[in-house]
Amino acid sequence: MNIGDAAGRAGLPAKTIRYYEDIGLVTPHRAANGYRRFTEADLHKLTFLGRARSLGFSIEECRALLALYADDGRASADVKRIAQGHLDRIDRKIAELSAMRETLSHLVQACAGDQKPDCPILRGLENG
Amino acid sequence: MNIGDAAGRAGLPAKTIRYYEDIGLVTPHRAANGYRRFTEADLHKLTFLGRARSLGFSIEECRALLALYADDGRASADVKRIAQGHLDRIDRKIAELSAMRETLSHLVQACAGDQKPDCPILRGLENG
DNA sequence: ATAGGGGTTCCAGTCAATGGAAGGTCAAGG
DNA sequence: CCTTGACCTTCCATTGACTGGAACCCCTAT
Structure with missing residues (x-):
């Protein structure tokens, strides 16, 4: 899905999602026309990020939490x-x-x- | 007095005081060598600012409070x-x-x- | 063909300092 | 007189986590 839909479903502004990509929190693929394409897994990450941020975790803490979230051996x-x-x-x-x-x-x-x-x-x- | 003494007495870093001058919260005079020279009145303002900031007032609120502080007809x-x-x-x-x-x-x-x-x-x- | 509603990048600004570089000034000591 | 060290000066960059805006591209419907 495109960034607008991802934003709607994650409850985050599109601008914030672009920023999160910029700092390497998410890495959506790109369609042929250059548009970001978000998978359900990307959406999961974004939702996770939104929740963690709303609890006040810093971006760096979110980065660490995401890494642990993705690590089955944590x-x-x-x-x-x-x-x-x-x-x-x-x-x-x-x-x-x-x-x-x-x-x-x-x-x-x-x-x-x-x-x-x-x-x-x-x-x-x-x-x- | 010079900025170092003003900083010591107001309990603020010299850097912060320069910043406060930059944004027009204080306007110390200058000595012939270019050094800022702080009067007791300047020091009063700085101390006032330090207290207001430590109570969490924003800079703009501090500016307004300082103006009221200086206004006998407030x-x-x-x-x-x-x-x-x-x-x-x-x-x-x-x-x-x-x-x-x-x-x-x-x-x-x-x-x-x-x-x-x-x-x-x-x-x-x-x-x- | 054009209007609109997407999307893209990049730059600037927010708030309140703070860090650092490059350099001027001053008093004390050798 | 020279140097050392502690001051002082200005200017520029950075912080955190976005947010606003400009300028431009893409896609669909009319």
Whole structure:
């Protein structure tokens, strides 16, 4: 199938699929007219990629996961290590955002939000 | 003072400060030899910027906040709107990451992490 | 023949820095 | 006076993961 159909079925923009080919994540064959031709196996890869990306795995992690996915002799430990590392990163990011949220919500609550210039948010940014 | 001292006192890399000048967030004067010269007011701005950035405000939000900071006739409502918008964005991001975390932690828990190829994580990525 | 809806490549831009190269400036020490 | 080393300067390239757009090719239907 052509890239438009592949995009529709994988739930990815065609542009993203071209990009994935560019960086070697998928390697569709070409028809005589130069059009990319996607097999069901290509589609599987693209869907897999879409899911992995939507879980926040980086492109390089996706590359590693795809390689493991294609390797019948893989050890699930290798997959788990990647996923656990990503999970840890997510936890760190959530903690970081929660800390921001904590500080920021206090400042926002303290701000009258009226026409007067006095502002606890600006004071908070000024004085730490 | 020179950029190195400004960087040390503001807690920002010198490179970042040059970048901030480049995009017009600060406009230090120049000494005869071409070196940037930072006043205490410049330093105040840089510190303000560092705090705002560490709370996750975008550069454009920082620009707007700095302008309000400098405007004695500001309405705190304008500050609050920016901060509330950012807070909402943080909440959305936390929700997104929490959803990822939820899915991913289930998959990781289900994975034996041994030498065998069977892997619930890969199956999860394959089948949604 | 032409209109449209595909497809192709390549280049630029996003965001917020960061790394590095090539070179100018300054104070201290020999 | 010269050198060393720590500063400082500008400019260009790179990051991640796309996304937008230009210019052009292909195919089908009218």
